Amino acid sequence: MTQQRMLSILRSRYGIIGIAAIVIVIGYLALAVALANHIPAGTKVSGVDVSGLTQQQAQQTLADALDPMLHEQREVKLSNVEHDPVFLDPEGLELQVDTERTLDRLTGFSLNPLRLWRHMFGGDNFSAFVRTNSESLATQLDAISETTDRAARDATIRLEEAQPVVEKAVDGVKLDKERAADVIEQSWLTNTDAIVLPVAVTEAQVTTETATEYVDTLLTPLLEKPLSLTVKEKLVELSPAQIAAAMTIEYKDGFAFSIDSEKIRDVVEQVQPGLLTAPKDASIAIENSAVKITPAVDGEAINTEALASDMLGVAKSKNRTVTVQIDVEKPKLSTADIEGLGVKEIVAEISTPFYEDPVRSTNLRVGSSYVTNTLVRPGETFDLQTALGPLEESRGFVRSGVIVNGFPATDIGGGLSQLATNVFNVGYRAGLEDVAHKPHTVYYDRYPMGLESTIWYDQIFVKWKNTTPYGVLIESFLDGSKITTRLWSTKYYDVQLHQGQPYNFVKAQTKRNPATDCKPSTHKKDGFSVEVGRTVSLNGEQIEDSRNVVHYDPLPAVTCD
Structure with missing residues (x-):
């Protein structure tokens, strides 16, 4: 076979292939055009069969079928949040089926093979979109937010008698109103279940684990047995409950406890009455038609900062005896305070x-x-x-x-x-x-x-x-x-x-x-x-x-x- 003959045959075959390709393309385009105005077979929107309908026919079908659902009250829930039942008022939202937005994705000219495949061999089940009165929806979401939002709550520790109790941390939640509006519009006609709304989560700064560790490593060992205080060379034994009664637990860059001076005085007074001298305020009175000032008297107080520091050591050792430091406690009202009031003479008098x-x-x-x-x-x-x-x-x-x-x-x-x-x-x-x-x-x-x-x-x-x-x-x-x-x-x-x-x-x-x-x-x-x-x-x-x-x-x- 000559070279010229072979070229002739090749040209003939390429021509046939080209013609076939053109025919296929034209057929594909024709099919796409033919199917453009009809919804794929087997397609449902929010449970309503709209197979093979034009967009105009489907709009009317959806409006007739879905309108009753637009007037039914819907419960909403915040994602992963426990709260009392909350409902949206449909009448105030002025709900309408957004048929144009819903059906635009199902009809129209497209060369997407998957779209053509669905047209010929079956579509999917889609959710209808709804339109709302945005101002009314925002108002209702604000009302929901007021009842469901919560601030993050740090873990805390309280004492019940001598038993430390951890109040667990709770993360804060806040309704994501912008995303919630989209979810409502997309989910209203999906089913009759509660619509789950998105939230923004704020983690607590003080975790439950941190509080539990403080209890296990310090408070429990400290409060499991009586504590002996040496006060002015006298031994005062305090029960765990008496120790706990004088303690205050706070979190400042970590958990720490302090000792309340008045409470520890009361506890010591219960065990050893009169051991500590209480301060006395200065006072003023009229006696025998004259001003009498009774001077203030200094008292004694336990140095609570030193005591708290020593008690930390008790929790980590077997020695449960602490020698307390006694400080001078000044009265709240000094003699100078009373004298400075200038009460010295009669400035007004009447007899009736x-x-x-x-x-x-x-x-x-x-x-x-x-x-x-x-x-x-x-x-x-x-x-x-x-x-x-x-x-x-x-x-x-x-x-x-x-x-x-x-x-x-x-x-x-x-x-x-x-x-x-x-x-x-x-x-x-x-x-x-x-x-x-x-x-x-x-x-x-x-x-x-x-x-x-x-x-x-x-x-x-x-x-x-x-x-x-x-x-x-x-x-x-x-x-x-x-x-x-x-x-x-x-x-x-x-x-x-x-x-x-x-x-x-x-x-x-x-x-x-x-x-x-x-x-x-x-x-x-x-x-x-x-x-x-x-x-x-x-x-x-x-x-x-x-x-x-x-x-x-x-x-x-x-x-x-």
Whole structure:
């Protein structure tokens, strides 16, 4: 065979192959075009068969089949987090099937052989996408986050009696809202199970293993047996429970325990009463009409830092006896602190008369005893109700006369309004800030006209604020036919009282009292008004010039039913 003949045959074969290839390509393209507008056979979307349908047909089919699922409440769960059931409100989300996004991946022209294979021999099961109102979804996710998010919690150690207990560490979890929104849109129509939402996890800084190791290597050996303390050459044996009662365990760059000074003192006191001398604060009181300062006294305290350090050694050795170091413990209030308050002289005083009445006098004496030696520091506010405490018979108070709804009656603590008047006056006359007071509704001539006050628990208060740089000490006592109240301090303000003449009189009438405990009375007193006030100066400069009108109601004669 000639060379020319062979070339002719080869050309003929290549031509045939080329033509065949062109035919195949054209056929492949034709097949791709023919299948482009139809969904592959055997394809389901969220369980709905859409095999062979066009995109338009499939959109309607999906809308009809899946719409009911868009109105069903769905439970959501956070991944690997235990929490109470949480649900999404579908109506608020304005859910719609996103058919375009769902079906775009199933139809359309494609030369992908796998896509053509699925068209001819069967597709897959896909999940339909949904569209939501993004703002509403964000709001609901925020609400879920508030109930399910938790901060990381480090492992801690607490002591139950003498038993160390490890509180396990808990990792923090926070709902990943951005990813959660995508998951909801992709998973709503997948099935009826709870939708699992993604979370971001924050690990605890102090692990359970770290706490457990500290317990096993130190606390358990330390607390498994009694511990002996040598305190001032005396042996004090403490049980494991007593040791634990004085311990505080904290984590600062590692677990460590400290010893509370007050608690270890209490424990030692239980075993050896009086072994340690307690510090005593300086105090101030009025005795025999004079200021008496009782000096402070230093005490003794166990050096708790040294003790804690020595106890570490006990946990690692067989020797369970520790010699404690005793330090001087200073009182909280020194003699210099008390002296610096400047309580040295009477800066205000008032005496008001009273008529001997065993019941009423009892309340005045008891009330004065509670008020006397009350120290009001600079900037503090004195409250008579707080100073008196509860009005209870167990505390010495008795029932006596009061005015209720304009009529005489009896109640426990009756008569204390005279003490209220005196206490108000010494604060007012010393130039202190008048915080609260209220004159009686009717006038009693034993009180300074207009410059007086009643008291009724939780309703009417007597309060003044110490606006001086000195301490203020109250003294009150009954002497003969009068009650005297004094304010001791250092004179600071110059005060001039103003008290006008009564005017605007109102004639007293006779009234009927329907109360069951009514007591008839022929005594009556006219009402009137009076202007009172004060001028307060400091270092020659006037800082207050106040006036106010006090109105007293008439006191009627009383008839009973």
